[in-house]
Amino acid sequence: MRIGELARRTGISARMLRYYEEQGLITPQRGDNGYRDYDETLVERAEKIRCFLDASIPMRVIAAMLDRIEHAHNMDPETTSQLRAMLVRERDRLAGRIDSFERNKAALTDLIHTLDGEEAQTTTQA
Incomplete structure (x- = not known):
């Protein structure tokens, strides 16, 4: 094709x-x-x-x-072992990035909630 x-x-x-x-x-x-x-x-x-x-x-x-x-x-056992080690490293690297993204997401959510609370207070005071 x-x-x-x-x-x-x-x-x-x-x-x-x-x-x-x-x-x-x-x-x-x-x-x-x-x-x-x-x-x-x-x-x-x-x-x-x-x-x-x-x-x-x-x-x-x-x-x-x-x-x-x-x-x-x-694959011979040594190659299999090397591939497994590489995959574990990549999985762990990705897990670290996911954890970082989750923390960033939580911080953004907290900020949004804070801003929503301030907006609600401003609206009720007006």
């Missing part, structure tokens, strides 16, 4: 798909005419990449994860 079809099917822009290709995350075949031909398997791979990026996982980690996930049946 052409890049436009892959973009339509995944909801990922053609520009972003080209970026994935530049980063070595997806590799289309090249036709005799030089056009990229995206294999059906790249639909799922591109969607995984987008999900990982949405979760703020760095591109370098995504590349390592995808290769290892897709070849999990051929």
Whole structure:
């Protein structure tokens, strides 16, 4: 399939798909005419990449994860251990960011409530 079809099917822009290709995350075949031909398997791979990026996982980690996930049946115990350690680090990093976001959200909510209280007092005094 052409890049436009892959973009339509995944909801990922053609520009972003080209970026994935530049980063070595997806590799289309090249036709005799030089056009990229995206294999059906790249639909799922591109969607995984987008999900990982949405979760703020760095591109370098995504590349390592995808290769290892897709070849999990051929991984030796040391590689499995390394992948697990990397995933634990990324999970813990994300958990820290989530905690920070939760604290920021709570602070904003408190401020909103404070402002709502002041607004209500101003309205009743007028």
